[in-house]
Amino acid sequence: METPANRSRISLNPLRPLLRNPVALKELRGRMRGPRAFVVLTCYLIVVGGFTTLLYIAGTAATYNTTGEVDGGTLGRVLFGSVVAIELFLVTFITPAFTAGSISGEHESQTYDLLRTTLLPERQLVFGKLFSALAYVFLLLLAAIPLQSIAFLFGGVDVEEIVISLLVLLATAIFLGNIGVYYSAMTHRTLRANIMTYVTILAVILVTTAGAVIALAIVEGLDPSTSSSGSEWVLLVARGIFVCLNPLTTLLSTQQYLVNQQTLFTFKYTFTDGTTTTLPSPWIAFTIFYLLLSVAVFFATTRHLKRIEG
Amino acid sequence: MATPVIETEGLTKIFGRLRNPKLAVDHIHFRVEPGQVYGFLGPNGAGKSTTIRMMLNLMHASDGKALIFGEDPRQKPEILFRVGSLVEGATFYPYLRGWDNLKVVGNSRGGFDATRAKQLLQFVGLVGSERVRVKAYSTGMKQRLGIAAALLNNPDLVILDEPTNGMDPAGIREMRQFIRDLAYKYGKTVFLTSHLLSEVQQTSDRVAIINKGKIVVEGLIEELLNQEEQLEAEVGSIEKAKTALQERWQVAASTVPNEHNKLRIKASRNDTPSIVRRLVEQNVDVFSIAPVRQSLEDYFLEVIGDDFVQPNSSPLSIGGTPHA
Numbered sequence: 001m002e003t004p005a006n007r008s009r010i011s012l013n014p015l016r017p018l019l020r021n022p023v024a025l026k027e028l029r030g031r032m033r034g035p036r037a038f039v040v041l042t043c044y045l046i047v048v049g050g051f052t053t054l055l056y057i058a059g060t061a062a063t064y065n066t067t068g069e070v071d072g073g074t075l076g077r078v079l080f081g082s083v084v085a086i087e088l089f090l091v092t093f094i095t096p097a098f099t100a101g102s103i104s105g106e107h108e109s110q111t112y113d114l115l116r117t118t119l120l121p122e123r124q125l126v127f128g129k130l131f132s133a134l135a136y137v138f139l140l141l142l143a144a145i146p147l148q149s150i151a152f153l154f155g156g157v158d159v160e161e162i163v164i165s166l167l168v169l170l171a172t173a174i175f176l177g178n179i180g181v182y183y184s185a186m187t188h189r190t191l192r193a194n195i196m197t198y199v200t201i202l203a204v205i206l207v208t209t210a211g212a213v214i215a216l217a218i219v220e221g222l223d224p225s226t227s228s229s230g231s232e233w234v235l236l237v238a239r240g241i242f243v244c245l246n247p248l249t250t251l252l253s254t255q256q257y258l259v260n261q262q263t264l265f266t267f268k269y270t271f272t273d274g275t276t277t278t279l280p281s282p283w284i285a286f287t288i289f290y291l292l293l294s295v296a297v298f299f300a301t302t303r304h305l306k307r308i309e310g
Numbered sequence: 311m312a313t314p315v316i317e318t319e320g321l322t323k324i325f326g327r328l329r330n331p332k333l334a335v336d337h338i339h340f341r342v343e344p345g346q347v348y349g350f351l352g353p354n355g356a357g358k359s360t361t362i363r364m365m366l367n368l369m370h371a372s373d374g375k376a377l378i379f380g381e382d383p384r385q386k387p388e389i390l391f392r393v394g395s396l397v398e399g400a401t402f403y404p405y406l407r408g409w410d411n412l413k414v415v416g417n418s419r420g421g422f423d424a425t426r427a428k429q430l431l432q433f434v435g436l437v438g439s440e441r442v443r444v445k446a447y448s449t450g451m452k453q454r455l456g457i458a459a460a461l462l463n464n465p466d467l468v469i470l471d472e473p474t475n476g477m478d479p480a481g482i483r484e485m486r487q488f489i490r491d492l493a494y495k496y497g498k499t500v501f502l503t504s505h506l507l508s509e510v511q512q513t514s515d516r517v518a519i520i521n522k523g524k525i526v527v528e529g530l531i532e533e534l535l536n537q538e539e540q541l542e543a544e545v546g547s548i549e550k551a552k553t554a555l556q557e558r559w560q561v562a563a564s565t566v567p568n569e570h571n572k573l574r575i576k577a578s579r580n581d582t583p584s585i586v587r588r589l590v591e592q593n594v595d596v597f598s599i600a601p602v603r604q605s606l607e608d609y610f611l612e613v614i615g616d617d618f619v620q621p622n623s624s625p626l627s628i629g630g631t632p633h634a
Contacts, residue, residue: 022417030405110401114459116368117395118418119387308370308384 023128048144055082073156080151084165095173096197098133099180101190122305137173164283172247175290178297185301208246215239244285254283313380315499316342320374323360334360336523347493349514350503357523358503394465400456404445415459430458449476469501489513511606526613541575542602546595554592
């Protein structure tokens, strides 16, 4: 006889644990109610689609080759890169907006005590909030894949590049979502949580971009006769760190290595003295680093929520 | 001796320790025995909700402890699975239906029992409204849903913080019945805070009156209110009556608003003929005289003094209960 216990054992639905999270269920219902979710999705696709159209028009004019024909490969790469950049920009600004009010909003609507008195574990609360917000961001990213795929019509872009871009965008969204939930747990005011989240994100973007540009300029300006391989290693690592901390520079350098060296997971670096070394591709370092950081922020958030009001 | 359901030992809360510290709860001690309906009374800001928040581990105690079923929830939070609570008003997710709100609460507690939820909706009189979004609920309906949510896990202790807040007289009467049923029909222990004193008087077995963070008085209602007999007289002139009687008896004007020609006399029922004779001799018109049982409100006002401001006066919350 089938009992609730063995029914749950034989269930093959991998989403079952997620859908049993009461907070995730409630949030998903709340998020998808009314026209708001569909309006945001439509506006997002209009913005990405509009930019893609403009880029196509501008790109066809700019990528004529010597025979007077459009250079399909270059146009495809430009279109693909631009769509990903726009998606990255939108994800950077949309994700915190969904998560920064997640827990502070419970305080503001005075429902936080309702959840706390049920003895709901903190990790379930944080996971539910994060999952529901990220599920929507993932929906936005998936919805834009057809626009990314337009690049296939012109060539110059592989399926691997789309997968890598999606991974980097997902890792970015997961990290930014975690930052939003963390600040939301730190304060009872959504406005304050939003400000703290965006300031942190802006600081990360500015510092990593500036660091990558400076390190690159120094590496480019190295004089082979005077520089030692030791100092070049230090600069290479510093540049690598800054590049891999920023999603845009990560994507740009990954694409550069893919085009120049045709390698997906590693790239070769040639020192000024002629020796070479093999290093992991920036997207791998970026994804691993931000996923690990996300886990750390997740646990910091649950730890903070465990603290009882003073 | 059975383990008390709630026992506080020097429970204290100080807000703002460094700058301008405010003593919200001051070393309070009380015990709630199994099966009791315990009223926790006090004016606004007296420390009632702070005490409940500390009991439910929603707030740190600055000193002392609150034991629930003999366990400290700070060390053993799972003891709170035996507690159902309605804290500082019933707040729910307005965009979800009543039924879905119950599901959120049930699942957050580890599992939603639809059969029990249906029984509870029947118990609180919300059958038919469970498919309506909570934003369309009246305050009374939300409070009733709050009670249903508090009872979902079949708790042994039910903590209700101002359960009649914002309810109309009919709703208050229903709530009184719910509370009575919880204790006397279903054997739950109920810890109740309210500023509607007549409600507490009619539902509770034992009360504690808290003022400025301190428990001023604590005991069985019957014992607190039956300490002395009183008579209430309706007379033509309060001043003349006072002058006529105060040689022999202690007299005071009634504390009931809009009853300016009534006075309370600390005397037994057997003194009635003497009092009437005395008033007639002194040419004071007597319209009625009857023994009265001191109401909890009278007692509360006597204990709290001028600190109490009735925040939500309703016909049910004021007035003594004369016994003919």
